[in-house]
Amino acid sequence: MNLFFNVRKRIISCIDKLAASEAIPHGLALDNIAVEPPRDAAHGDVATNAAMVLAKPAAMAPRDLAEKLGRLLEEFDEVESADIAGPGFINIHLRLPFWHQCLGDILDLKNRFGESTIGEGKKVNIEYVSANPTGPLHIGHARGAVFGDVLASLLTKAGYDVTREYYINDAGAQVDALARSAFLRYREVLGYEIGQIEEGLYPGAYLKPVGQILAKKYKEKFENSSESEWLAPVRNVAIDEMMKLIRSDLAKLGVEPDIFTSERALVDSGEVVACLNDLDSRGLIYEGVLDPPKGKKLDEWEPRPQTLFKAVEFGDDIDRALKKFDGTWTYFAGDIAYHRDKFNRGFSYQIDVWGADHGGYIKRVQSAVKAVTDNQATLDVKICQLVKLLDNGKPIKMSKRSGNFVTLRALVDEVGKDIVRFIMLTRKNDAPLDFDLSSVTAQSRDNPVWYVQYAHARCNSLSRMIARQMPGLDITYSSLKASKFELLTEKSEIDLIKLMAGWPRLIEASAIAKEPHRIAFYLNDLASAFHSLWTQGKESPSLRFMIEDEPELTRARVALVCALQMVIASGLELLGIKPLEEMR
RNA sequence: GGCUCCGUAGCUCAACCGGAUAGAGCACCGGCCUUCUAAGCCGGGGGUUGCAGGUUCGAGUCCUGCCGGAGUCACCA
Numbered sequence: 001m002n003l004f005f006n007v008r009k010r011i012i013s014c015i016d017k018l019a020a021s022e023a024i025p026h027g028l029a030l031d032n033i034a035v036e037p038p039r040d041a042a043h044g045d046v047a048t049n050a051a052m053v054l055a056k057p058a059a060m061a062p063r064d065l066a067e068k069l070g071r072l073l074e075e076f077d078e079v080e081s082a083d084i085a086g087p088g089f090i091n092i093h094l095r096l097p098f099w100h101q102c103l104g105d106i107l108d109l110k111n112r113f114g115e116s117t118i119g120e121g122k123k124v125n126i127e128y129v130s131a132n133p134t135g136p137l138h139i140g141h142a143r144g145a146v147f148g149d150v151l152a153s154l155l156t157k158a159g160y161d162v163t164r165e166y167y168i169n170d171a172g173a174q175v176d177a178l179a180r181s182a183f184l185r186y187r188e189v190l191g192y193e194i195g196q197i198e199e200g201l202y203p204g205a206y207l208k209p210v211g212q213i214l215a216k217k218y219k220e221k222f223e224n225s226s227e228s229e230w231l232a233p234v235r236n237v238a239i240d241e242m243m244k245l246i247r248s249d250l251a252k253l254g255v256e257p258d259i260f261t262s263e264r265a266l267v268d269s270g271e272v273v274a275c276l277n278d279l280d281s282r283g284l285i286y287e288g289v290l291d292p293p294k295g296k297k298l299d300e301w302e303p304r305p306q307t308l309f310k311a312v313e314f315g316d317d318i319d320r321a322l323k324k325f326d327g328t329w330t331y332f333a334g335d336i337a338y339h340r341d342k343f344n345r346g347f348s349y350q351i352d353v354w355g356a357d358h359g360g361y362i363k364r365v366q367s368a369v370k371a372v373t374d375n376q377a378t379l380d381v382k383i384c385q386l387v388k389l390l391d392n393g394k395p396i397k398m399s400k401r402s403g404n405f406v407t408l409r410a411l412v413d414e415v416g417k418d419i420v421r422f423i424m425l426t427r428k429n430d431a432p433l434d435f436d437l438s439s440v441t442a443q444s445r446d447n448p449v450w451y452v453q454y455a456h457a458r459c460n461s462l463s464r465m466i467a468r469q470m471p472g473l474d475i476t477y478s479s480l481k482a483s484k485f486e487l488l489t490e491k492s493e494i495d496l497i498k499l500m501a502g503w504p505r506l507i508e509a510s511a512i513a514k515e516p517h518r519i520a521f522y523l524n525d526l527a528s529a530f531h532s533l534w535t536q537g538k539e540s541p542s543l544r545f546m547i548e549d550e551p552e553l554t555r556a557r558v559a560l561v562c563a564l565q566m567v568i569a570s571g572l573e574l575l576g577i578k579p580l581e582e583m584r
Numbered sequence: 585g586g587c588u589c590c591g592u593a594g595c596u597c598a599a600c601c602g603g604a605u606a607g608a609g610c611a612c613c614g615g616c617c618u619u620c621u622a623a624g625c626c627g628g629g630g631g632u633u634g635c636a637g638g639u640u641c642g643a644g645u646c647c648u649g650c651c652g653g654a655g656u657c658a659c660c661a
Contacts (some may be wrong), residue, residue, distance in 0.1 A: 360656040443623045509600040534623035
């Protein structure tokens with residue numbers, strides 16, 4: 001399905017032939033042979049460095065080897081020419097019928113076009129968002145949510161068996177602070193004056209409904225009781241309510257994790273203790289004193305003995321604490337157990353999506369994963385950089401402390417989920433992203449969402465036009481599939497097919513690199529090629545899609561547009577975006 | 585100071601696990617609307633890929649050292 005993969009097979013068969021004829025040695029390493037589109041389309045459809053890679057081990061001059069390979073490649077029907085260029089590249093031009101066949105394949109496969117098997121059904125766990133259950137999600141979470149969700153779709157399309165997971169940090173001091181904040185709201189409902197909410201608690205109004213739920217559930221039960229009595233029950237209610245809130249925020253964005261795992265449940269079930277006992281039995285835990293960090297902040301440093309994990313043995317910079325001063329587990333201790341738990345659930349391939357502020361935590365967790373799975377698991381961590389929210393070029397100020405920050409919900413209500421999703425993927429994940437509220441809804445070339453949707457809608461507008469102007473022409477799906485593709489001979493038409501033919505390769509490359517943003521960029525390219533072709537019809541009537549006295553040519557061109565629409569739609573589908581049928 | 589990420593056209597960014605003459609958009613200049621949505625398209629100028637070395641047939645991409653920016657730095661999550 002991936003044409004570059006197919007050409008690669010051809011090339012390797014040619015290498016085998018050369019080896020069989022003793023022209024080159026047997027068993028040369030083929031791993032470094034690249035088969036890819038040349039940067040400059042004038043160089044051909046497919047280029048390979050095979051001759052350059054093999055030249056040295058074959059003890060031949062690259063160009064001589066290229067010559068031999070090229071001649072053999074030209075024996076294949078679909079190969080028009082195989083030219084030698086530069087230091088020994090082989091540039092392959094494919095014949096028109098090959099591209100016409102591609103178009104037919106796309107129409108046959110519909111939105112399954114682009115599916116790949118490189119994942120080989122391997123289980124992958126993608127953990128993303130994983131925000132503290134202490135309040136509504138904000139705009140920064142939106143990026144991680146979209147990134148993780150689309151990465152999951154992408155890997156699914158590439159043949160992996162993907163599980164989307166959300167880790168609930170419901171065991172630390174933060175949720176105790178949440179409980180205390182909710183308790184204040186509870187007292188507020190009971191008629192007490194709560195005054196200024198103290199530093200360190202959550203002042204947001206979103207906890208008022210939780211206060212009411214508590215009041216309804218417990219009446220005056222905790223009115224005069226001590227914290228040790230009310231903390232746990234209030235905390236449970238508050239966490240439940242926050243998770244409901246978070247789940248509905250995510251759902252608004254079209255994000256629905258497959259499973260939610262609770263940190264507290266891991267602690268309560270003894271998983272954390274079991275995990276650390278295991279490390280301890282292997283001599284990887286000790287009581288020790290860390291050196292102070294070099295450079296800054298020397299003043300507040302006090303050397304203290306702590307329970308430490310030998311992270312250095314597994315690649316981290318220093319050993320890491322497992323217990324806090326009060327004797328409870330650190331977040332890290334829970335995280336070790338959590339990643340081990342994922343491994344025990346069958347995920348030897350794990351991906352975590354984190355915010356930029358957690359970058360310093362990567363080595364630590366990776367070292368733990370190595371230790372705890374005996375190097376049997378791979379953990380990739382993808383970092384999403386900050387999102388800067390702007391309005392007409394001016395930054396919108398946000399402060400989480402005051403409870404005054406732009407929520408994900410408010411953002412989605414303002415511009416819509418599809419736009420949020422697309423814009424979040426208009427930058428590489430590790431680059432900062434500007435999100436300008438005023439420009440993302442603009443209907444112009446510089447708004448990529450609009451531009452891609454417009455291309456999709458334009459495809460429909462062609463069908464409508466045909467129905468009106470050429471009512472006798474059958475452009476049902478089955479008729480389009482049977483149309484005469486050989487009538488498509490214009491360069492720009494074939495170029496469009498070539499671009500579409502690159503979709504499977506793009507999926508695979510994006511999946512390997514774990515870079516879903518490439519899909520958004522590709523869709524932009526596709527849209528651009530189509531808009532260009534469309535406008536060419538203005539100047540050259542022969543290039544129009546609809547030509548009334550040439551029904552067969554028109555049908556073939558509609559088939560081309562139909563295929564394009566399918567590819568755009570399946571790309572948008574991958575991004576979790578609904579393609580628009582018409583622009584309004 | 586340690587670690588991580590980033591540094592590409594005036595601006596915002598691409599560049600497919602090392603490939604050929606580094607590409608788009610915006611802005612600027614010049615064209616294209618009785619005709620499928622001009623909400624668009626075409627053309628032009630614009631670069632020592634932060635600097636200096638190294639690895640090799642070949643480096644924006646890999647390695648080392650600097651410069652500049654962001655994040656982070658026992659015990660929080």
